[in-house]
Amino acid sequence: MIRRILLPTILLVLAYGFWISPDFKEIAAGVAIFLFGMLTMEQGFQAFTGGSLERVLKSTTDRLWKSLAFGAISTTIMQSSSLVSVITISFLSAELISLAGGIGIIFGANLGTTTGAWLLAGFGLKVKLSIYAMPILAFGVILIFQRSKVLHGLGYVLAGVGFLFLGIHYMKEGFEAFKDGIDLASYAVAGYPGLFLYVAIGILATVIMQSSHATLVLVITALAASQISYDNALAVAIGSNVGTTITAILGSLSANIQGRRLAGAHLLFNLVTGLVAIAGINQIIVLVGWLSGLLGIAAANYTLKLAIFHSVFNTMGIAIMVPFIAALVRALERWMPDPVPVFEQPKYLNEASIDVADAAIEAVRKETVRIYDKALELIVHGLGMRQHDVFSEEPLEQIDGPDGGPFEEGIQEQYEHSIKSIYGSILEFISRARVRMEPENADELLAIRMAGRGLLEAVKGVAHLQKNMKVLIQSQNPAIRTAYEGIQQRIGRVLRDIDAVRRSGEDRLAILSLNDTKVSVERDDTQADRKLDELVRGQQIPATAAASLIKDYRYTYQICMRLIELGQVVFAVHDLGLRDAQQSLELDEDEIGAIADRGETG
Amino acid sequence: MKTKKLIRKMRAFLSADRRAQAKKVDSLDKILIKLEKKEASLREKLDGEDKKSRRQELLQKLEVLEAQRKKGKKLREELEATGDDA
Numbered sequence: 001m002i003r004r005i006l007l008p009t010i011l012l013v014l015a016y017g018f019w020i021s022p023d024f025k026e027i028a029a030g031v032a033i034f035l036f037g038m039l040t041m042e043q044g045f046q047a048f049t050g051g052s053l054e055r056v057l058k059s060t061t062d063r064l065w066k067s068l069a070f071g072a073i074s075t076t077i078m079q080s081s082s083l084v085s086v087i088t089i090s091f092l093s094a095e096l097i098s099l100a101g102g103i104g105i106i107f108g109a110n111l112g113t114t115t116g117a118w119l120l121a122g123f124g125l126k127v128k129l130s131i132y133a134m135p136i137l138a139f140g141v142i143l144i145f146q147r148s149k150v151l152h153g154l155g156y157v158l159a160g161v162g163f164l165f166l167g168i169h170y171m172k173e174g175f176e177a178f179k180d181g182i183d184l185a186s187y188a189v190a191g192y193p194g195l196f197l198y199v200a201i202g203i204l205a206t207v208i209m210q211s212s213h214a215t216l217v218l219v220i221t222a223l224a225a226s227q228i229s230y231d232n233a234l235a236v237a238i239g240s241n242v243g244t245t246i247t248a249i250l251g252s253l254s255a256n257i258q259g260r261r262l263a264g265a266h267l268l269f270n271l272v273t274g275l276v277a278i279a280g281i282n283q284i285i286v287l288v289g290w291l292s293g294l295l296g297i298a299a300a301n302y303t304l305k306l307a308i309f310h311s312v313f314n315t316m317g318i319a320i321m322v323p324f325i326a327a328l329v330r331a332l333e334r335w336m337p338d339p340v341p342v343f344e345q346p347k348y349l350n351e352a353s354i355d356v357a358d359a360a361i362e363a364v365r366k367e368t369v370r371i372y373d374k375a376l377e378l379i380v381h382g383l384g385m386r387q388h389d390v391f392s393e394e395p396l397e398q399i400d401g402p403d404g405g406p407f408e409e410g411i412q413e414q415y416e417h418s419i420k421s422i423y424g425s426i427l428e429f430i431s432r433a434r435v436r437m438e439p440e441n442a443d444e445l446l447a448i449r450m451a452g453r454g455l456l457e458a459v460k461g462v463a464h465l466q467k468n469m470k471v472l473i474q475s476q477n478p479a480i481r482t483a484y485e486g487i488q489q490r491i492g493r494v495l496r497d498i499d500a501v502r503r504s505g506e507d508r509l510a511i512l513s514l515n516d517t518k519v520s521v522e523r524d525d526t527q528a529d530r531k532l533d534e535l536v537r538g539q540q541i542p543a544t545a546a547a548s549l550i551k552d553y554r555y556t557y558q559i560c561m562r563l564i565e566l567g568q569v570v571f572a573v574h575d576l577g578l579r580d581a582q583q584s585l586e587l588d589e590d591e592i593g594a595i596a597d598r599g600e601t602g
Numbered sequence: 603m604k605t606k607k608l609i610r611k612m613r614a615f616l617s618a619d620r621r622a623q624a625k626k627v628d629s630l631d632k633i634l635i636k637l638e639k640k641e642a643s644l645r646e647k648l649d650g651e652d653k654k655s656r657r658q659e660l661l662q663k664l665e666v667l668e669a670q671r672k673k674g675k676k677l678r679e680e681l682e683a684t685g686d687d688a
Binding site: 577578 | 665
């Protein structure tokens with residue numbers, strides 16, 4: 001509910017602000033350009049991930065001091081601790097670095113983020129940043145158009161920096177004009193109530209802008225324009241440090257447990273640092289004054305003093321927390337334990353049936369049918385079809401491409417969690433059951449085992465097939481679209497035939513009808529190949545699509561055959577004599593091939 | 603002749619393999635009869651079908667059925683032969 005009304009409320013407040021104050025419009029535009037710059041820069045850095053950068057990072061984070069230095073330096077370069085946090089989370093997820101190493105980076109990033117305050121306070125406000133922004137933007141955009149991945153990424157990084165500078169310029173301009181209107185300093189609250197109020201403002205501003213850097217820019221520009229008192233500016237800086245963890249927390253929502261632990265460490269570090277800064281604010285102010293004197297900074301130069309304050313309290317936080325990193329890792333692992341994988345359990349395999357051959361075979365058969373049902377759902381939905389369409393009386397040709405149904409996502413995960421795990425249990429059950437069985441019963445179990453393995457291969461085939469099909473079934477080229485619709489129909493036909501056998505129960509001939517299905521699969525495969533040849537020769541489809549289709553026809557053929565073989569085993573009649581007789585009449589590969597060929601030539 | 607038949611029946615009764623074989627022949631017979639009936643019904647459908655694609659489908663089914671029947675008949679003959687030899 002809150003989520004639903006949050007965005008319209010923010011938009012309305014902004015619109016109202018724009019209406020009543022052109023200066024507010026300038027500040028908001030500055031923040032927007034600044035955040036856009038951060039996004040652009042992040043996109044640029046992504047171009048450098050996936051190879052050498054990862055290798056360098058791994059070797060530079062294997063010791064605590066290295067990871068601290070890495071966090072500090074990378075944040076100084078990127079000017080975004082959020083970006084460093086997100087990259088660190090991705091490293092942790094890929095198990096390229098340890099949690100302790102990740103925590104070191106985050107601590108270092110907190111130190112690195114203070115350089116932003118230095119750059120802004122010492123450099124940004126005295127130079128017209130837009131002068132640098134324009135050429136950087138121009139160079140960046142030219143590089144973005146380059147084909148080389150490195151130049152393209154560098155272009156985004158430069159454009160990002162350009163936008164950052166431009167954003168700062170607009171925010172500064174906005175506050176300059178704002179100064180003439182309202183004197184923010186007159187709202188300053190003294191003492192601890194003011195401290196807590198402005199800490200809260202700092203948290204809120206950072207949460208809204210998703211950037212402690214942006215909050216610091218705001219507070220430094222406001223401080224330079226005397227819109228905010230020095231004490232209150234310090235409180236906002238403390239708040240921004242706490243608020244910045246929101247980005248990592250949001251980022252960790254989609255991350256694995258390691259990412260969440262890292263976000264937890266980030267939050268804990270910034271909370272402790274914030275609390276220490278609040279508790280010792282007066283002592284820190286004295287220390288900042290002393291350091292300013294030492295560095296030759298004028299007593300009234302509050303913007304540089306804020307930068308010193310920011311550095312001092314973050315350094316203190318690191319000094320306090322670093323000795324406890326190992327304990328922190330242990331505590332986080334205890335508070336956020338590794339999730340126990342939720343794998344589906346077998347339903348029919350039990351100890352009672354393992355000693356009785358018939359019961360064991362029936363249990364294995366039923367369990368295999370169970371995974372067939374799960375696989376069926378994945379196959380049908382994974383290929384963008386609907387079960388009620390596939391198993392209806394309607395001709396399969398009427399299942400039309402992408403409109404048939406959405407393509408099921410996450411086939412691999414579902415396969416791992418249900419089908420593969422149950423099949424693992426089946427394998428284990430069979431290996432124990434068959435040692436106590438007569439050879440003919442053991443052979444039956446092995447046949448079901450083989451059929452199950454084929455089913456797993458079919459599901460994996462669908463996962464491969466889906467990659468191209470999802471895109472190409474919506475192709476503007478009707479020949480490509482028709483080819484993929486044909487694949488849907490071929491698999492749908494096989495599933496329909498197997499379903500008919502399944503519903504026939506003890507019908508003595510049903511299972512033999514799957515020989516006819518096999519002939520159809522062979523024939524369809526040959527016809528599809530021939531059609532593809534014609535299309536390529538007639539230049540009706542590009543070579544890349546033809547290559548995809550050749551591969552996908554192979555997957556289709558294998559999926560169909562594995563499914564039929566499973567149907568022949570698990571849906572066979574129960575009567576042993578009849579089953580043997582049926583099996584002896586089943587046509588072998590050569591016989592099937594011969595009939596399919598005759599159909600083609602005839 | 604009577605004695606010969608009696609001896610054969612006795613032998614069948616005493617031999618488990620022979621019983622299993624006989625059961626196999628019996629099952630095979632049942633399926634072959636069914637296949638024959640199905641073939642006749644398919645031929646009837648084929649005669650009444652005008653649509654080309656449907657005719658092709660039926661022809662393919664008939665071809666598969668014929669191959670299965672042929673295989674069944676051959677197997678039955680072999681089983682009979684081994685039964686007589688024993």
